[in-house]
Amino acid sequence: MIELRDLTKRYGDKLAVDGLSFTVRPGTVTGFLGPNGAGKSTTMRMVLGLDEPTRGDVRIEGKRYAELREPLHSIGALLEAKGVHGGRRAHDHLLCLAQSNGIPERRVGEALEMVGLQDVARKRPKGFSLGMGQRLGIAAALLGDPRILMFDEPVNGLDPEGIHWIRTLMQQLAREGRTVFVSSHLMSEMAQTAEHLVVIGQGKLLADTSMSQFIAENSRTHVRVRTPEPERMRDLLTEAGLRPVPGAEGALEVDDGDAPRIGELAAAHGVVLHELSTQRASLEEAFMRLTAQSVEYHAAAPGGTHAPPVPQEGTAPHPGGPQSPPGAAQPPPAWGEDWQDRKGRRG
Amino acid sequence: MSIQQHDGQAAPGAPQQQAAQGNWPNGIAPYSSPIPMARTHLGHALVSEWTKIRTVRSTVWTLSVMFALVVGIGFLTALGLSGDDFTGQPLLAGGLFGLMLGQICVITLGVLVVTSEYGTGMIRTTLTACPQRGRVLLAKAVVFFGLAFVTTTLACVLTALINSALLGDQTRPSYVNAEDFSGSFEGGKVVASGGEWLGATVGAGLYVALLGLLSLAVGALLRHSAGAITTMLGVVLLPLVMALFMVGEALQDVRRMLLEYSPLNGLASLYRIPMSEDQDATGWPLLGGLAIVTLAVLAAAYALLNKRDV
Ligand SMILES: Nc1ncnc2c1ncn2[C@@H]1O[C@H](COP(=O)(O)OP(=O)(O)OP(=O)(O)O)[C@@H](O)[C@H]1O
Numbered sequence A: 001m002i003e004l005r006d007l008t009k010r011y012g013d014k015l016a017v018d019g020l021s022f023t024v025r026p027g028t029v030t031g032f033l034g035p036n037g038a039g040k041s042t043t044m045r046m047v048l049g050l051d052e053p054t055r056g057d058v059r060i061e062g063k064r065y066a067e068l069r070e071p072l073h074s075i076g077a078l079l080e081a082k083g084v085h086g087g088r089r090a091h092d093h094l095l096c097l098a099q100s101n102g103i104p105e106r107r108v109g110e111a112l113e114m115v116g117l118q119d120v121a122r123k124r125p126k127g128f129s130l131g132m133g134q135r136l137g138i139a140a141a142l143l144g145d146p147r148i149l150m151f152d153e154p155v156n157g158l159d160p161e162g163i164h165w166i167r168t169l170m171q172q173l174a175r176e177g178r179t180v181f182v183s184s185h186l187m188s189e190m191a192q193t194a195e196h197l198v199v200i201g202q203g204k205l206l207a208d209t210s211m212s213q214f215i216a217e218n219s220r221t222h223v224r225v226r227t228p229e230p231e232r233m234r235d236l237l238t239e240a241g242l243r244p245v246p247g248a249e250g251a252l253e254v255d256d257g258d259a260p261r262i263g264e265l266a267a268a269h270g271v272v273l274h275e276l277s278t279q280r281a282s283l284e285e286a287f288m289r290l291t292a293q294s295v296e297y298h299a300a301a302p303g304g305t306h307a308p309p310v311p312q313e314g315t316a317p318h319p320g321g322p323q324s325p326p327g328a329a330q331p332p333p334a335w336g337e338d339w340q341d342r343k344g345r346r347g
Numbered sequence B: 001m002s003i004q005q006h007d008g009q010a011a012p013g014a015p016q017q018q019a020a021q022g023n024w025p026n027g028i029a030p031y032s033s034p035i036p037m038a039r040t041h042l043g044h045a046l047v048s049e050w051t052k053i054r055t056v057r058s059t060v061w062t063l064s065v066m067f068a069l070v071v072g073i074g075f076l077t078a079l080g081l082s083g084d085d086f087t088g089q090p091l092l093a094g095g096l097f098g099l100m101l102g103q104i105c106v107i108t109l110g111v112l113v114v115t116s117e118y119g120t121g122m123i124r125t126t127l128t129a130c131p132q133r134g135r136v137l138l139a140k141a142v143v144f145f146g147l148a149f150v151t152t153t154l155a156c157v158l159t160a161l162i163n164s165a166l167l168g169d170q171t172r173p174s175y176v177n178a179e180d181f182s183g184s185f186e187g188g189k190v191v192a193s194g195g196e197w198l199g200a201t202v203g204a205g206l207y208v209a210l211l212g213l214l215s216l217a218v219g220a221l222l223r224h225s226a227g228a229i230t231t232m233l234g235v236v237l238l239p240l241v242m243a244l245f246m247v248g249e250a251l252q253d254v255r256r257m258l259l260e261y262s263p264l265n266g267l268a269s270l271y272r273i274p275m276s277e278d279q280d281a282t283g284w285p286l287l288g289g290l291a292i293v294t295l296a297v298l299a300a301a302y303a304l305l306n307k308r309d310v
């Protein structure tokens, strides 16, 4: 278990981490999300006692990091920057770490095998590929068979097979009752791995919620209807008790409507439909909306606007209907504000 | 969720105690490893640092080059002088020239022991594995100092033996006044006293290992390889170079001071060829001075290491 209490870090006049309080619990994978520069890596360095918090503190199983007597047994970490001497063979790198914690030497071979590096144990990491370097870092984290694992962007540089491997590994580690805390800036990646979610933006806590709740909140769908007779269709929908709103390209959008019912309604009244599709907001989109106000480094979107690009996933265009262009869907009401409201009510 | 065990006294890895809190997500009990764990202490850090220092090429390289320079140059100078008449130089003094170059290797290694970890990011892994930063610094210092002392002393002993073997049969030429070199001759042949032997072997080894340790401390302060090596070369060479350019009468005192306390003078004095005016200097007081300076810089490095983020 990792407990953060009002954790704050200031570099000069830059507030990198701003009053973070949350708990990472054992038995689940906790995803740590935030855009670039949100303060994820800084938070993780403070957890490991590498950076001194400006205010607040972190406890590992109730203790400060420096009080841990067998740190590698308590917590194993993979940090963003590779913490490996390029000239020291993989085996020797793990050996010196094992020795510093009195870990039996046989664990070195076991850890190398666990990450699939046994064949390059005698090679120097200087010549390793990005993915091999990442695996060596993971081997170091697993070396002490720790109760807590913390990974900073572990899938960086891994191929699809490697990504699948680490996803399975993290879930297995959590199932064994360990605490798994993993950062990423990809919501879609986390959605497949994590059960719990902590989202930060510009150092501040934006969300601390279960993944299932996040999905329930954000997989809200709407039905998109395009017809040559929009006025007539709108009246029909309103009469049926639905609330259509005008969307892009003269389409109508119906929140929480179900497509079969709308299709039947149109057929019954002889209204021609050009499109009838269920639109699902992607988790990535929800994440971006949540962090939109706190993204530091916007790329200027083509066309000169400064809004973050909104990808469209999981659209299900009606057969025969035209593919809806990306970004055409009306975004659901600001999800982030909504969440903040609930949080306010809860706490 | 309340924060527990603030005193840090609770037995490590006591899952029962935590399980008492109940409500684990998914009803999974906290993980408990079957691997035996020891409470870590300085011994672990020493073994770890020994593994680290012997598994990088820079250690092998710097120490081999040092060995080759000291013994090689010592051998060549002795060879050049053998057969000639006594030059007036103490028997073992030829070892100094090789060591003056060889010490640069030890300085480089001392710096790299710390700065290579900062350069590669290894320091974060190291301090994660051992959050007691003072222990890490102490272990590094002990392991490096031991290794540097042993290898340098070995090289110096070998060089002294070569000098003694090749030059020991030199005789005193008739024009040399025996009074001026009392103690340097025995039965007409050149000899070295016990004190000279000690200075040219253990003394020189200690001196250079201390310079290396000072470099390690400077490396920990500056955390930058090139910066720390440059600083150390400045410390070793600059006083002598500056003294060479101080010619005026007014600067005589400064010049004398610089020569006296130049790190090179300490080494030369151990070989009984001091650069200062005090021709009887043995180098041991200067070695003591170097030890004090080294400890002070190490203490500063320790204080900063504990204070700074890594
Ligand atoms: N040592 C440091 N000195 C000064 N500023 C720093 C330092 N470390 C981080 N920062 C700043 O703090 C902020 C948070 O950085 P951090 O690396 O923690 O973000 P992150 O969430 O890990 O980002 P990314 O997703 O890109 O890895 C950034 O604005 C960064 O510039």
Ligand SMILES: [Mg+2]
Pocket (backbone or CB within 6 Å): A040, A041, A042, A080, A152
């Ligand atoms: Mg980061």
